[in-house]
Amino acid sequence: MGIKLYIAAATSVALTAMFFYKLITHRRMFRNLPGPPHHWLFGHLPIMGKIAASLPPDANPQAYAHYIRKEYKLGEFFYLDLWPLTESQLVCCDPEIAAYITQVKNFDKGAMISKFMEPLVGKKSVVALNGAEWKMVRRVLNPGFATSALQQHIPNIINDACIFAGILEEHAKKGDVFPMEEHVARVIINIMCRVALDIDCKAQTEDHPLTAGIRMQADLQPVALLARYLPDPNPYRRWLRARNTKRINKLIVNIVQDRINKPETVTADGKKIKKHHFVDLALEAFNEQSGDGKVTGISPQFLEMMTSQIKSVIFAGHDSSANTVCYVFHELSRHPKILAKVRAEHDEILGTDIDKAADIMKANPALLNKMDYTLAVIKETLRKWPPIAGSYRFGSKEHPLSHNGNTYPTYPFACYVNDYAIMRSEEVFPEPLAFKPERFLVPDDHPLAVPKNAWRPFEKGPRFCVGEAMALIQTKVLLVMVLRKFDISVAYEHPGPEMEGERMYQTLHVTAKPKDSMPARVSFRK
Numbered sequence: 001m002g003i004k005l006y007i008a009a010a011t012s013v014a015l016t017a018m019f020f021y022k023l024i025t026h027r028r029m030f031r032n033l034p035g036p037p038h039h040w041l042f043g044h045l046p047i048m049g050k051i052a053a054s055l056p057p058d059a060n061p062q063a064y065a066h067y068i069r070k071e072y073k074l075g076e077f078f079y080l081d082l083w084p085l086t087e088s089q090l091v092c093c094d095p096e097i098a099a100y101i102t103q104v105k106n107f108d109k110g111a112m113i114s115k116f117m118e119p120l121v122g123k124k125s126v127v128a129l130n131g132a133e134w135k136m137v138r139r140v141l142n143p144g145f146a147t148s149a150l151q152q153h154i155p156n157i158i159n160d161a162c163i164f165a166g167i168l169e170e171h172a173k174k175g176d177v178f179p180m181e182e183h184v185a186r187v188i189i190n191i192m193c194r195v196a197l198d199i200d201c202k203a204q205t206e207d208h209p210l211t212a213g214i215r216m217q218a219d220l221q222p223v224a225l226l227a228r229y230l231p232d233p234n235p236y237r238r239w240l241r242a243r244n245t246k247r248i249n250k251l252i253v254n255i256v257q258d259r260i261n262k263p264e265t266v267t268a269d270g271k272k273i274k275k276h277h278f279v280d281l282a283l284e285a286f287n288e289q290s291g292d293g294k295v296t297g298i299s300p301q302f303l304e305m306m307t308s309q310i311k312s313v314i315f316a317g318h319d320s321s322a323n324t325v326c327y328v329f330h331e332l333s334r335h336p337k338i339l340a341k342v343r344a345e346h347d348e349i350l351g352t353d354i355d356k357a358a359d360i361m362k363a364n365p366a367l368l369n370k371m372d373y374t375l376a377v378i379k380e381t382l383r384k385w386p387p388i389a390g391s392y393r394f395g396s397k398e399h400p401l402s403h404n405g406n407t408y409p410t411y412p413f414a415c416y417v418n419d420y421a422i423m424r425s426e427e428v429f430p431e432p433l434a435f436k437p438e439r440f441l442v443p444d445d446h447p448l449a450v451p452k453n454a455w456r457p458f459e460k461g462p463r464f465c466v467g468e469a470m471a472l473i474q475t476k477v478l479l480v481m482v483l484r485k486f487d488i489s490v491a492y493e494h495p496g497p498e499m500e501g502e503r504m505y506q507t508l509h510v511t512a513k514p515k516d517s518m519p520a521r522v523s524f525r526k
């Protein structure tokens with residue numbers, strides 16, 4: 001007994017000593033590094049706490065580093081000592097430093113991203129993989145989202161947008177207030193499922209099990225501040241998530257198996273019909289890489305890889321796109337002159353008969369490429385309201401940061417390329433809180449012109465968003481089908497918390513979702 005006690009006491013003394021040794025050496029790393037005031041015992045945790053307390057409790061944590069930078073007048077980059085809560089960070093708020101990390105060196109994705117995304121998309125997701133495995137999966141993903149494949153989907157995207165317009169029409173007749181994000185998310189899920197899986201899950205009008213599973217999984221993500229860093233403390237939620245994951249996986253595996261067993265489709269004269277759905281193109285690409293030209297044994301590993309990628313595109317794609325559409329509606333509702341210019345552009349390109357717009361676009365999808373002003377509006381929305389704040393990368397011993405003649409370590413830090421801070425920076429985007437689509441239309445020597453590498457809502461470099469083209473196409477189509485028919489307004493029914501005067505601030509969902517899903521009212525255009 002005596003010996004056991006002695007061993008227990010000695011172990012706890014040794015563990016405490018190790019903890020304090022780690023604490024002191026860790027905190028000392030920050031002595032000469034730029035950053036906000038540093039506490040010898042707590043590092044920057046009190047600063048994080050202070051900034052979090054100054055914002056609404058459900059504000060998306062992607063904004064924290066930006067507000068720390070503003071509050072402490074920090075420069076192009078700074079360090080945050082957040083151990084033991086999470087990895088300590090090198091926060092990058094400058095386009096050129098961001099380019100160094102993501103475009104020039106393309107540092108590996110960091111651990112934070114796997115922690116947050118794994119419950120949604122599995123262990124083998126393109127979003128979190130690195131090295132050769134990532135390269136292989138990315139090659140599999142690219143063809144399904146290339147512009148040539150997407151062109152084939154435009155008629156169906158238009159059909160989904162027409163159903164969405166019909167749903168808004170019902171709301172316009174009722175004059176009710178409804179959560180806009182929920183409707184937009186459903187139309188986008190439908191589009192994603194068509195493009196990725198070649199299924200019409202009728203997400204806008206029926207409760208397909210896949211739609212329900214996807215929405216439920218997103219809603220089960222823990223959103224409290226600490227839950228982003230620590231394991232989910234709610235065992236019931238963890239169980240629900242695991243059960244829902246099994247259901248979603250089963251649905252997707254069945255779809256993939258059906259596609260594998262599906263006979264080749266051929267034309268009357270026996271030629272193979274070119275495939276354009278992601279699931280088929282991904283299967284083809286996997287086959288090519290496996291070298292035998294045919295999927296033979298469907299191994300559990302293969303199915304895990306496929307399921308993970310399908311979930312990745314659906315989760316990475318639907319939430320971010322839906323949130324973007326909501327913020328476009330929001331900005332246009334309070335900028336009537338900009339809205340009038342968008343409508344005028346649609347009239348000019350598609351004619352003034354709104355009911356013919358769908359057929360005209362279907363007959364000539366290239367018309368969407370002519371909508372320069374609409375594109376500028378979408379880009380400005382993504383600048384101000386990026387659904388994903390940036391990229392977490394592992395620092396590298398071999399590649400420190402050179403800045404103004406000095407060298408700074410990137411290792412052992414998580415390099416957080418903070419696109420949110422870059423795109424809301426006064427020095428990079430004059431009047432960052434103003435909504436100015438003309439930033440994207442002025443010549444390079446204009447004071448408003450966007451500096452190189454500064455607009456990065458889809459990130460840049462080899463790991464830029466695989467769905468960028470698709471996100472832009474579906475957003476344009478939805479705007480065309482809706483804006484000339486309806487006036488949309490944000491309709492919070494009660495006063496409540498705000499961020500920088502914004503009632504519709506970004507909260508944490510899978511990406512950055514508008515507060516309370518954007519309560520909205522729709523009326524027929526006056």
Ligand code: HEM
Pocket residue numbers: 113126127128138145312313314316317318320321324382386387388389390391392456457458459462463464465466467468470471
């Ligand atoms: C407005 C809509 C969207 C925005 C703002 C957006 C933004 C981003 C950003 C910032 C990243 C990089 C994340 C990081 O480095 O950790 C990313 C990656 C990714 N996005 Fe998107 N995205 C959007 C829509 C989509 C769509 C529609 C898809 C579906 C195809 C998609 C699929 C992906 C995938 C698979 C990755 C991981 C790429 C890789 O690591 O190689 N995204 N997205």
